[in-house]
Amino acid sequence: MRRYVYRLLGAEISATARYCDRLIQVAPLDHEDGLLLESVDCHDKSVARTIDELELPADAADRIGLLLNGNFNASSDIQEMLQQIRAKMSGGSRLFAVLYTPYAHGLFRLANWLGIRKGVLPSTFVTETELNSMLKLSGLEAVRVRPAIFIPFWIPLISWILNSVLPAIPLINRFAMAWLVVVRAVQLPQTAPSLSIVIPARNERGNLEAALQRMPTFATSNVEIIFVEGNSTDGTWEEIQRLVKVYGHRWKLSSYQQLGRGKNDAVRVGFAKATGDLLTILDADLTMPPELLPRFYDAWRQGHGGFINGNRLVYPMEDAAMRHLNLLGNKFFAKALSYVLGIRVGDSLCGTKLLARRDYERLVQWRAIFGEFDPFGDFELLFAASELALGIVDLPIRYRERTYGTTNISRFRDGWLLLKMTVYGFCRLRLGRG
Secondary structure, three states: OHHHHHHHHHHHHHHHHOOOOEEEEEOOOOOOOOHHHHHOOOOOEEEEOOHHHOOOOOOOOOOEEEEEEOOHHHOOOHHHHHHHHHOOOOOOOEEEEEEEOHHHHHHHHHHHHHOOOOOOOOOOOOOHHHHHHHHHHOOEEEEEEEEEOOOOOOOHHHHHHHHHHHHHOOOHHHHOOEEEEEEEEOOOOOOOOOEEEEEEEOOOHHHHHHHHHOOOOOOOOOEEEEEEEOOOOOOHHHHHHHHHHHHOOOOEEEEEEOOOOOHHHHHHHHHHHOOOOEEEEOOOOOOOOHHHHHHHHHHHHOOOOOEEEEEOOOOOOOOOOOOHHHHHHHHHHHHHHHHHHOOOOOOOOOOOEEEEHHHHHHHHHHHHHHOOOOOOOHHHHHHHHHHOOOOEEEEEOOOOOOOOOOOOOOHHHHHHHHHHHHHHHHHHHOOOOO
16 A cells, blocks of 8 residues: 555656755654655665765756655644755755645554554645745745645555545545645846747748847846847848848847747757856847847846746737737646646746746756647747756736737637647646546
8 A cells, every 4th residue: 555655646756856956855754664765766766864974966957856755744843844954955856745635644553553553643735726835935935836645445446536536626635635736946046047039930921130120128138139040031030130130240140040930949950059057048029129138138137937828918018919819728738737736827828938947958858748739839848947946937918919910729629739839738738647
């Protein structure tokens, strides 16, 4: 039974921990036998018997995972424990905390009576609201919370249904025996990070000079702008070459032509060539005003999140900015993705997002395991940001109508593709670890 329980918990933790440089179980309780740590997929695993034994690098580029299994349930001062751990963490660290609910108390008592388990029974149980308050007071933030239900059954298919499907059902999942909370440290960079802005452009010749003319000032002067053109028929590539010469004295400009097709492929080309600490995307149609890009940069720099996601659905739009059917579709997919990811996302299809280049490098590793499924790139980035526990935060923008060219999006064909990707993501992220 214990191995079964730890296998389920280990699969959920592994979704993020396999991309960590190291995973350390901290202060294991007296009855711990190492089964949970053993079940987690990470190439470098170790144990620190006390918090004081932890020696972590200060460089946020190192992703160190810290594992607590039931420690909060045995603590008489969770906040003090969190503050001690926070003092050891950098912005790149992640804390994986397994919390057992009051519903599991009887099972622990039974296990002790049967001799399956040894150790003190859990004495402290906290709600998600109470835990979030203590995290905030300690300079920490929960970036993913997932339930785990343990119902063993001798028929594997039924066991999978019970333990994979039930945790994904609202209300029912509130009766989970345990919860996995993934936590990040809120930490501000000591220096202003450099920035790379990727502008994918297909048949956008008339918008490109305005993008440069309207480019605002950032808190850093180390800004590069990367144009990626693909399969244009209106002279977009020739216009990019002209702009690189005319505006090269003001910005660090570069240009590339994609060999593949689609926006996602273009963004990948740009991100692969980027040298900035932070990466962001500006759609060449300028429906997301370039003047708002510093808000994305500042939100990351101020520690509000590790993945800044644009949200077009807060403010009123210009009349021709988005057709009514498109607006309904965007709202639907925002709700659907929120359910799939287990976190609230206000807009799943805004083209502008910002993340650290070191996190994008982990995203590339994640993609190699998860697979290729998204020609647009929006879902892929959100799925990976959730799995890597980057900390997603929405940033409202004013969405404008385009002044040149026509949209490259087909409402029905692309809408059907987005729906299939949503179902695929649900099966992989919510049902695939039971």
